[in-house]
Amino acid sequence: MTLPPNDEPAIRVRDLARRFGGFIAVRGISFEVARGEVFGFLGANGAGKTTAIKMLTGLLLPTSGEARVAGYDVYRETESIRRHIGYMSQRFSLYEDLTVRENIELYGGIYGLSDERIAKRSTELIARLGLHDVRDTLVGSIPLGWKQKLAFSVAVIHDPAIVFLDEPTSGVDPITRRQFWEMIYTAASKGTTVFVTTHYMDEAEYCDRVSIMVEGTIAALGTPNDLKSRYGAATIEDVFVRLARPAA
Amino acid sequence: MRTLRFLLRKEYRQIARDRMMLAQILVLPVIQLLLLANAATFEVTRARLYAVDLDHTVTSRALIDRLVSSGRFARAGSSGSMALADAAMLDRRADVIARIPRDFERDLLRVDAAPVQLILDAKDGAAAAVTRSYASTIITGYAAELGAARPGRQAFALGAPAPAAPRVEVRSRAWYNPGLDYQDYMVPGILVELITIAGTLLTAVNITREKEIGTLDQLNVTPVTRAQFIAGKLIPLWSIALVEFGVGLAVAAVVFHVPMRGSVALVVGVAAIYLVAALGIGLWVSTIAGTQQQAMFITFFLMLIYLLMSGLFTPLRSMPDWAQWIAHLNPVMYFVRIMRDVLMKGAGPSDIAPDVGILALYGALVFTLAVRQYAKRSA
Numbered sequence: 273m274t275l276p277p278n279d280e281p282a283i284r285v286r287d288l289a290r291r292f293g294g295f296i297a298v299r300g301i302s303f304e305v306a307r308g309e310v311f312g313f314l315g316a317n318g319a320g321k322t323t324a325i326k327m328l329t330g331l332l333l334p335t336s337g338e339a340r341v342a343g344y345d346v347y348r349e350t351e352s353i354r355r356h357i358g359y360m361s362q363r364f365s366l367y368e369d370l371t372v373r374e375n376i377e378l379y380g381g382i383y384g385l386s387d388e389r390i391a392k393r394s395t396e397l398i399a400r401l402g403l404h405d406v407r408d409t410l411v412g413s414i415p416l417g418w419k420q421k422l423a424f425s426v427a428v429i430h431d432p433a434i435v436f437l438d439e440p441t442s443g444v445d446p447i448t449r450r451q452f453w454e455m456i457y458t459a460a461s462k463g464t465t466v467f468v469t470t471h472y473m474d475e476a477e478y479c480d481r482v483s484i485m486v487e488g489t490i491a492a493l494g495t496p497n498d499l500k501s502r503y504g505a506a507t508i509e510d511v512f513v514r515l516a517r518p519a520a
Numbered sequence: 521m522r523t524l525r526f527l528l529r530k531e532y533r534q535i536a537r538d539r540m541m542l543a544q545i546l547v548l549p550v551i552q553l554l555l556l557a558n559a560a561t562f563e564v565t566r567a568r569l570y571a572v573d574l575d576h577t578v579t580s581r582a583l584i585d586r587l588v589s590s591g592r593f594a595r596a597g598s599s600g601s602m603a604l605a606d607a608a609m610l611d612r613r614a615d616v617i618a619r620i621p622r623d624f625e626r627d628l629l630r631v632d633a634a635p636v637q638l639i640l641d642a643k644d645g646a647a648a649a650v651t652r653s654y655a656s657t658i659i660t661g662y663a664a665e666l667g668a669a670r671p672g673r674q675a676f677a678l679g680a681p682a683p684a685a686p687r688v689e690v691r692s693r694a695w696y697n698p699g700l701d702y703q704d705y706m707v708p709g710i711l712v713e714l715i716t717i718a719g720t721l722l723t724a725v726n727i728t729r730e731k732e733i734g735t736l737d738q739l740n741v742t743p744v745t746r747a748q749f750i751a752g753k754l755i756p757l758w759s760i761a762l763v764e765f766g767v768g769l770a771v772a773a774v775v776f777h778v779p780m781r782g783s784v785a786l787v788v789g790v791a792a793i794y795l796v797a798a799l800g801i802g803l804w805v806s807t808i809a810g811t812q813q814q815a816m817f818i819t820f821f822l823m824l825i826y827l828l829m830s831g832l833f834t835p836l837r838s839m840p841d842w843a844q845w846i847a848h849l850n851p852v853m854y855f856v857r858i859m860r861d862v863l864m865k866g867a868g869p870s871d872i873a874p875d876v877g878i879l880a881l882y883g884a885l886v887f888t889l890a891v892r893q894y895a896k897r898s899a
Contacts, residue, residue: 329741330741330896330897331737331740331741331896331897331898332898333897333898333899350896350897351743351745354741354742354743355743357741359738359741361734361737361738363733363734364734365733365734365735365737365738366735366738367530367534367735368733369533369534369537369538370533370534374530374533377526378526378527378529378530379742381522381523381526382527382739382742382744383742383743384522384523384743410537
């Protein structure tokens with residue numbers, strides 16, 4: 273599924289804010305994500321990343337501001353947004369009491385794939401992820417790294433225009449992380465825009481552009497090289513530490 | 521429709537794999553029905569009778585034999601001493617003492633009236649009242665026989681000062697349940713309670729669990745609509761609850777010999793309508809509860825109202841007005857009433873139409889409310 277052919281960016285956000293009672297989780301952020309871009313959305317725990325993602329995916333109503341995802345308004349056109357996006361949440365959220373194949377089949381069906389297409393995608397996916405031996409095993413009993421890769425594959429099963437990944441690699445080993453990023457690049461090469469949050473700063477280097485969120489605002493935004501030269505830092509991690517703890 | 525097919529397949533698979541849930545749905549209610557149906561009775565059988573016979577005549581002994589042979593009383597002992605009888609009651613060896621005074625037979629023959637004293641352990645007031653009424657019936661019956669055997673003379677009566685034997689005889693006949701069999705009356709009601717509780721709780725917990733483990737958010741970012749999601753949840757649970765109802769009905773018929781005077785198909789049909797309301801309440805609970813624990817607490821609160829304000833254990837008429845008013849908001853009340861009417865009285869569709877109408881309206885209302893409250897996006 274691709275975006276309608278116009279020059280609207282994949283995501284456009286202006287002054288987007290969200291308040292929970294007296295606590296302001298996101299204080300008026302603005303940015304754009306171009307089509308086909310791998311956009312890193314960084315920030316410390318509690319900086320407001322997940323809140324922002326939830327507003328963009330239509331899980332949470334914004335308090336104020338504007339946002340358009342895949343060209344659709346987040347207030348009024350969430351149903352259209354949902355047809356064009358994929359989402360992998362921070363918590364593993366495939367059904368642990370269904371098998372690998374059953375999970376693939378369920379989401380394929382939900383996204384309107386035909387039976388033949390589901391069967392084809394399913395075989396393809398299982399082969400690519402090397403899950404052949406566990407294809408009829410309940411997902412709850414396969415290792416975390418495999419689960420994460422499966423969750424990603426399911427999130428892009430319908431070839432969405434944009435995929436939102438909320439800390440997809442947290443808790444997995446470095447080799448699996450590397451494989452995971454290969455999968456992200458594969459998706460991006462097919463035209464899917466990737467919006468990914470992480471707190472592994474080395475992963476930020478894999479992104480086309482990154483934004484760094486600090487206490488509900490975007491403190492910096494640019495390509496990894498841009499940011500490093502702007503802050504005279506050797507790594508994105510140094511940039512991050514400087515922004516997150518300005519006193520240090 | 522295609523989406524729904526996938527959701528239903530998913531749900532049935534999960535249910536089939538969840539042994540705890542299957543047990544909860546299909547086995548536990550049957551066990552509960554078997555247990556509760558035997559426990560929830562107001563009948564008193566074999567109240568322990570201690571006889572203090574101070575008369576020692578044929579007539580007095582015949583009276584005691586009459587009480588015991590009725591099957592309602594068991595002999596707990598007899599002696600000529602009130603002190604011993606008193607001790608027996610204190611030790612919980614006797615529930616009722618029948619004291620027949622000296623000269624019982626003589627008074628009966630001479631003045632046509634003689635007192636018999638009944639002393640009841642009224643710690644359990646309801647049971648004592650039932651025991652007293654059994655004893656009175658037997659004693660009055662015996663008195664009437666004695667009177668009839670000696671034309672022109674009146675027999676003794678219960679209590680002192682003794683009134684004459686009743687000139688107007690009251691013969692009560694219990695309609696629809698001639699044997700006053702409590703199980704006939706209680707089992708259909710208990711069955712309604714069980715499927716209500718299981719249906720409401722399962723629905724509430726099932727949806728809240730998806731909320732808790734995050735799979736609900738995953739579904740909420742997909743194009744699955746509210747209607748598809750809710751139908752995908754409720755159709756499996758509804759069908760299971762209906763099967764459970766059928767199993768319970770079979771147990772009621774085979775094990776408890778509950779009469780099925782009316783149409784079984786009719787009650788199953790009403791159950792199908794009723795369950796929409798019961799599951800709708802579960803759905804509503806899941807929209808306000810954040811965790812399974814909260815869902816359970818809310819359901820337990822509702823459960824007590826379901827149980828105690830349904831007319832199942834206590835008649836509605838004996839409740840104060842405000843309580844009756846609340847009872848009329850309780851869907852369980854209507855279905856218990858329908859079950860009893862159809863199974864015991866053989867009521868037909870036209871007899872129960874008003875109650876069924878209320879249930880249907882109730883279901884539609886609760887369902888609409890719950891669906892409106894269920895949002896894919898939190899505010």
